[in-house]
Amino acid sequence: MVESKYGQSGENIKMLGRNLIISERNGQVMPALKFGVKAWSENPTKTVVEARGFEMIIDEPEGLEGTNDGANPVEYLLAALAGCLNVVGHIVAKEMGFSLRGIELELEGDLNPAKFSGKDTDERAGYKEIRVEIKPNTDADEETLKKWLETIKSRCPVSDNIANPTPIKITLK
Amino acid sequence: MVESKYGQSGENIKMLGRNLIISERNGQVMPALKFGVKAWSENPTKTVVEARGFEMIIDEPEGLEGTNDGANPVEYLLAALAGCLNVVGHIVAKEMGFSLRGIELELEGDLNPAKFSGKDTDERAGYKEIRVEIKPNTDADEETLKKWLETIKSRCPVSDNIANPTPIKITLK
Structure with missing residues (x-):
């Protein structure tokens, strides 16, 4: 079992609401977080x-x-990524021991509407890539911030789900 | 050049707002849509x-x-997918010639917070998979709806960006 700080605090877990559930098995708290x-x-x-x-x-x-x-669905996708980078950015800054007073972000991407529109095309339906400019309000040096950035990217759930394949199982109800 | 209905209507393009740009090159309208x-x-x-x-x-x-x-970033990610499935669902139903009076969706996913929290783990940071239940309000038969579902999934930009790898380029500003 993977240790989780969320799995260790009953009070915190209770506050997560009905869409956020810690699974329990054999009396041990399992770390899966469910969102819906x-x-x-x-x-x-x-x-x-x-x-x-x-x-x-x-x-x-x-x-x-x-x-x-x-906002439209692909703007919501960018919003999800922005929100995730903010949260993880602050967590990692705290761990690395530098003061982060705030973050500004700009995100953009280009997509070809051909597939979306039903055209016969080899182009993908979604963004070809997503570009993020991140401006941290901090006195940390560039070396520190480069390390910070790499860590954020690897630990952000939304960037993982976008950068790496995530199975989507759709069923008719 | 891939044909795009959005690239062919000057009036429509003007209404897309400042974050939605049709690139023009050599006098021809290129189909890239930019969102930011x-x-x-x-x-x-x-x-x-x-x-x-x-x-x-x-x-x-x-x-x-x-x-x-x-809502939190991973809930926003599910919202983006829901919104995209609705739009594409209606477009495809119209193309297939059946009446779609509405759609209800339930989306959920589980993630392990270990990586997010900085634990040493082989688990991924994001959702392991995303499950979608879709309830179309329609009289179409099941065979038609199965084909509809497959088409939606392949043409939805957000499901493409989640199901398939999408490069994320983050730069410090």
């Missing part, structure tokens, strides 16, 4: 997503035939 | 993300030492 969301279409482009009582509105801009009530 | 977000840390776990004027708030629950002001 529910979603429904409000119209063909607008999706309402619910996670632990938080509501997220996803839509497409009018130029992509949407109703423009929220 | 800006983000900053409000505190070590809370990230504010801005995309075309839409604001997304990402945070960790108190049980993960956060301030619980929004």
Whole structure:
């Protein structure tokens, strides 16, 4: 069993809400964290997503035939990565012993809509790559920050799920 | 050059906003769509993300030492996938010629926090897999829906970026 600080604190675990469950087996706390969301279409482009009582509105801009009530799915993907890099960035800075007063990030990617649109193409459907510029507010030197960056990238769950293959199993209900 | 319906409509392109750009080269409209977000840390776990004027708030629950002001990064990742499946689901249903009145989705995944927490482990940082249950409101038969599902999965940009490797290039600013 892998040790987990989340697995060791009953009080903390209770606060994680219904979508975040620590599995227990044989009286030992297992480290798996479960996350889940529910979603429904409000119209063909607008999706309402619910996670632990938080509501997220996803839509497409009018130029992509949407109703423009929220950021779109590929912008949400960038947002997920930004949020993850912030959290892990602060954890790693603390471990490395330097003061991080804040982070600013810019993320972007290009995608070819051909596959999305149903064209016969060898192009992939999603971003070809994702570029991130990260500006930490800190006095740490460049050498320290390079090490910090490498560590963040490898430990961020979202960057792992994007950079490396993650099976998606879709079933009809 | 790959044909793109978005590249052929000047009016539509104008409406895509500043983060969505059609590249032009040699007088021909290239099909690349660019998406981007800006983000900053409000505190070590809370990230504010801005995309075309839409604001997304990402945070960790108190049980993960956060301030619980929004869904967390790995929930945002599931939200991005849900939103993408909705959009592509409706496009493909229309192409296949069946009526889709709506979609409900449930998405979940398990991750081991060991790597995230800095433990020495062979476990990956992110979700091991993502499970999606999709409930289309339609009269289409099961055979049709199975084909629909396979097509959606292959054409959804977010599922492509999660299921297949996507390079992430992070630079210090």
